[in-house]
Amino acid sequence: xxxxxxxxxxxxxxxxxxxxxxxxxxxxxxxxxxxxxxxxxxxxxxxxxxxxxxxxxxxxxxxxxxxxxxxxxxxxxxxxxxxxxxxxxxxxxxxxxxxxxxxxxxxxxxxxxxxxxxxxxxxxxxxxxxxxxxxxxxxxxxxxxxxxxxxxxxxxxxxxxxxxxxxxxxxxxxxxxxxxxxxxxxxxxxxxxxxxxxxxxxxxxxxxxxxxxxxxxxxxxxxxxxxxxxxxxxxxxxxxxxxxxxxxxxxxxxxxxxxxxxxxxxxxxxxxxxxxxxxxxxxxxxxxxxxxxxxxxxxxxxxxxxxxxxxxxxxxxxxxxxxxxxxxxxxxxxxxxxxxxxxxxxxxxxxxxxxxxxxxxxxxxxxxxx
Amino acid sequence: xxxxxxxxxxxxxxxxxxxxxxxxxxxxxxxxxxxxxxxxxxxxxxxxxxxxxxxxxxxxxxxxxxxxxxxxxxxxxxxxxxxxxxxxxxxxxxxxxxxxxxxxxxxxxxxxxxxxxxxxxxxxxxxxxxxxxxxxxxxxxxxxxxxxxxxxxxxxxxxxxxxxxxxxxxxxxxxxxxxxxxxxxxxxxxxxxxxxxxxxxxxxxxxxxxxxxxxxxxxxxxxxxxxxxxxxxxxxxxxxxxxxxxxxxxxxxxxxxxxxxxxxxxxxxxxxxxxxxxxxxxxxxxxxxxxxxxxxxxxxxxxxxxxxxxxxxxxxxxxxxxxxxxxxxxxxxxxxxxxxxxxxxxxxxxxxxxxxxxxxxxxxxxxxxxxxxxxxxxxxxxxxxxxxxxxxxxxxxxxxxxxxxxxx
Numbered sequence: 001x002x003x004x005x006x007x008x009x010x011x012x013x014x015x016x017x018x019x020x021x022x023x024x025x026x027x028x029x030x031x032x033x034x035x036x037x038x039x040x041x042x043x044x045x046x047x048x049x050x051x052x053x054x055x056x057x058x059x060x061x062x063x064x065x066x067x068x069x070x071x072x073x074x075x076x077x078x079x080x081x082x083x084x085x086x087x088x089x090x091x092x093x094x095x096x097x098x099x100x101x102x103x104x105x106x107x108x109x110x111x112x113x114x115x116x117x118x119x120x121x122x123x124x125x126x127x128x129x130x131x132x133x134x135x136x137x138x139x140x141x142x143x144x145x146x147x148x149x150x151x152x153x154x155x156x157x158x159x160x161x162x163x164x165x166x167x168x169x170x171x172x173x174x175x176x177x178x179x180x181x182x183x184x185x186x187x188x189x190x191x192x193x194x195x196x197x198x199x200x201x202x203x204x205x206x207x208x209x210x211x212x213x214x215x216x217x218x219x220x221x222x223x224x225x226x227x228x229x230x231x232x233x234x235x236x237x238x239x240x241x242x243x244x245x246x247x248x249x250x251x252x253x254x255x256x257x258x259x260x261x262x263x264x265x266x267x268x269x270x271x272x273x274x275x276x277x278x279x280x281x282x283x284x285x286x287x288x289x290x291x292x293x294x295x296x297x298x299x300x301x302x303x304x305x306x307x308x309x310x311x312x313x314x315x316x317x318x319x320x321x322x323x324x325x326x327x328x329x330x331x332x333x334x335x336x337x338x339x340x341x342x343x344x345x346x347x348x349x350x351x352x353x354x355x356x357x358x359x360x361x362x363x364x365x366x367x368x369x370x
Numbered sequence: 371x372x373x374x375x376x377x378x379x380x381x382x383x384x385x386x387x388x389x390x391x392x393x394x395x396x397x398x399x400x401x402x403x404x405x406x407x408x409x410x411x412x413x414x415x416x417x418x419x420x421x422x423x424x425x426x427x428x429x430x431x432x433x434x435x436x437x438x439x440x441x442x443x444x445x446x447x448x449x450x451x452x453x454x455x456x457x458x459x460x461x462x463x464x465x466x467x468x469x470x471x472x473x474x475x476x477x478x479x480x481x482x483x484x485x486x487x488x489x490x491x492x493x494x495x496x497x498x499x500x501x502x503x504x505x506x507x508x509x510x511x512x513x514x515x516x517x518x519x520x521x522x523x524x525x526x527x528x529x530x531x532x533x534x535x536x537x538x539x540x541x542x543x544x545x546x547x548x549x550x551x552x553x554x555x556x557x558x559x560x561x562x563x564x565x566x567x568x569x570x571x572x573x574x575x576x577x578x579x580x581x582x583x584x585x586x587x588x589x590x591x592x593x594x595x596x597x598x599x600x601x602x603x604x605x606x607x608x609x610x611x612x613x614x615x616x617x618x619x620x621x622x623x624x625x626x627x628x629x630x631x632x633x634x635x636x637x638x639x640x641x642x643x644x645x646x647x648x649x650x651x652x653x654x655x656x657x658x659x660x661x662x663x664x665x666x667x668x669x670x671x672x673x674x675x676x677x678x679x680x681x682x683x684x685x686x687x688x689x690x691x692x693x694x695x696x697x698x699x700x701x702x703x704x705x706x707x708x709x710x711x712x713x714x715x716x717x718x719x720x721x722x723x724x725x726x727x728x729x730x731x732x733x734x735x736x737x738x739x740x741x742x743x744x745x746x747x748x749x750x751x752x753x754x755x756x757x758x759x760x761x762x763x764x765x766x767x768x769x770x771x772x773x774x775x776x777x778x
Contacts, residue, residue, distance in 0.1 A: 001379070001447065001684040002372050003677040069371055246761050261764040263750075266757035273756055274695040278671035281692065285674045288371045299670075306667035355663035362636065362666070 016077045024083035029336050032084040032195040039157045040084040048117025061111035068290040075229040079236030082336055084195035086154040088347055092226035093123035097162045097174055101213030122158035124149035124201055136172055138165035145208045150200035151346055155186050174214035181206050193343035224301035227348055228286035231308035234344055235280050238315040241337040242272045245319045272315045279307035302358035309351050312341040382448050386455045394459045407467040408586040415541045418462040422496030432470050432494045439490045446683040450626045469493040469500035471623035473546050476616045480604035501542035503533040511751050514557045520549035529595040539575045539588040542568050548609050553776040560775055561609030564601050582737040625679055625689045632704050633735050635665035641714050641728050652714055661710055668703050672696055691760050698752040701742030708736025
């Protein structure tokens with residue numbers, strides 16, 4: 001039985017964690033919260049310089065050709081750092097879409113530049129805030145795209161977007177759109193997490209290129225993979241929020257003792273821990289399924305996502321609560337985690353969506369067995 | 371990251387399977403795994419003894435015990451593999467779990483040479499069956515609060531008191547008993563451990579009926595039981611230290627044991643397709659779908675948590691932090707699933723023949739789940755352990771720590 005990370009994996013984690021601790025501090029996160037564009041470009045550049053952005057890109061395109069397990073480690077550490085960078089849209093969605101579903105020339109044009117940090121390609125899948133990315137109304141006619149996509153993270157910093165839209169036969173496919181085209185208009189949305197610039201994009205007869213491999217099954221697999229990585233990002237975030245709160249509970253005194261010695265506080269922290277570890281177990285299931293290309297990926301992604309959503313929401317809300325009055329202030333850290341948690345929820349769809357994916361997947365499996 | 375055995379693990383598994391194939395029969399598909407360690411009647415005890423003797427004869431008993439004591443010197447992961455493999459066969463319940471998993475290792479560490487020779491071989495072969503006489507009416511989570519007294523009279527100890535929640539006492543031949551020998555010192559310091567013969571007429575065992583209607587544990591009354599000083603396990607007043615060894619081994623036995631069976635969340639999908647809610651099949655109801663999906667996600671989490679525990683064992687490490695959550699989350703999940711199953715079955719047809727079996731099944735799940743939440747450290751104690759040992763939170767304020775037991 002070998003259901004966990006290896007010593008080599010731990011070494012990768014330590015290297016990245018050190019780098020992130022130097023660059024993406026919570027003070028930087030607070031600054032990004034106040035900035036007009038919250039993108040932390042310094043950390044993004046440092047990640048590119050360290051080779052982290054190309055971790056899962058093939059060597060032919062300037063990457064390190066590592067797999068899903070290594071990517072999961074990166075996701076968790078970036079989640080923990082709260083860095084204001086487009087990990088999910090770029091490493092979770094755009095890179096695998098281009099690499100696995102794109103053309104040779106799309107790969108050659110885009111992947112090296114993404115790996116070097118010279119270009120951001122984001123993903124514009126959802127419409128109206130949270131619908132299933134494969135159920136969209138944006139349409140492509142004769143290689144021209146029209147429709148509205150929202151929310152889109154980091155659209156203002158991105159050169160291109162992978163857009164989910166219906167082809168002429170009414171099937172959802174992925175297209176590559178140049179966001180600098182004059183037919184594209186981007187307007188900022190008032191999102192809960194301003195360290196994650198969020199926009200609505202309106203395309204009007206915008207020239208696009210099809211990613212030819214993007215049939216419905218491939219799109220589902222891609223989203224499942226992104227959900228697994230997001231679960232690791234969520235777990236990193238939740239765990240940091242837990243330890244932040246633990247530290248506060250050890251330091252803060254009331255009624256003549258540390259508040260962490262009261263069961264009302266101690267037991268809530270234990271519940272946070274339990275939810276995070278349960279989510280981690282499902283995320284491991286997801287990472288294994290993603291890395292091995294197992295047919296249970298869809299089920300694994302759904303249970304990883306559901307457990308991660310639950311762990312993040314509980315942990316971040318109770319982190320604010322257990323900090324008391326200070327936790328309710330703008331200057332304190334807990335709300336940074338709360339906000340990021342909501343943003344990560346919005347980017348890949350709410351629990352309802354993933355519950356349905358899980359049940360439909362199990363029902364399909366049962367039918368196949370019969 | 372994978373679920374495969376290492377070459378050594380695979381070889382061990384093959385060897386175990388070969389022996390099991392040659393010595394017993396596989397369960398057929400519909401037969402439930404024997405995941406409990408309680409016998410229902412004397413016949414089951416006899417079958418368990420017979421099976422244990424054959425295992426011991428072939429070297430498959432007390433796997434993790436040292437060879438010096440008749441064991442196999444197996445690693446914890448090999449114990450897990452054995453448990454998995456044995457679980458595929460139609461074998462009687464493992465009524466020797468306490469003797470081999472808890473008492474044996476405690477005797478090895480704290481026992482005299484005489485105690486080791488007298489008790490260890492008979493525990494291994496299944497001649498002796500052990501129970502754990504720890505909890506009392508006034509000492510459950512706070513075990514060190516026990517009141518059963520042992521008084522020294524010349525070369526003997528005279529023990530009187532009451533124990534409770536004693537699993538298997540009705541058919542056990544021996545018990546490991548924690549008693550208070552010195553009430554004039556703080557409670558953790560005045561206890562001593564004994565090994566007692568359950569057939570002594572001074573011990574009376576009465577079954578306790580649980581809320582599910584069945585009886586798997588007992589209250590045990592001890593009235594002037596006289597034992598020689600050679601029945602003492604470990605030093606006088608060192609009972610707490612001895613008890614901690616037993617409890618540590620209990621945790622280990624739980625962590626390598628087969629996860630308590632219970633219902634699979636997918637069974638709720640099957641039920642929801644057969645019953646109606648608001649005039650249509652319940653499976654089409656959004657709330658029903660959401661609840662079932664969440665149950666499945668939680669149950670998968672527990673399943674994959676157990677693989678993480680096994681991975682730690684496989685790497686020769688103690689089960690890590692992940693091991694502590696399974697116990698905390700399992701009981702509550704079973705309880706909620708049981709309640710939901712009853713709701714589903716009940717809204718359709720109450721106890722009619724159509725869903726009668728379902729009602730009974732989920733009701734039983736619901737009424738046995740509280741046992742998971744209480745036995746072996748209640749949910750509340752588990753949370754305190756996670757808080758203090760894993761998260762490093764400050765300990766509870768203790769008002770009883772430095773006070774003589776008699777003053778409490």
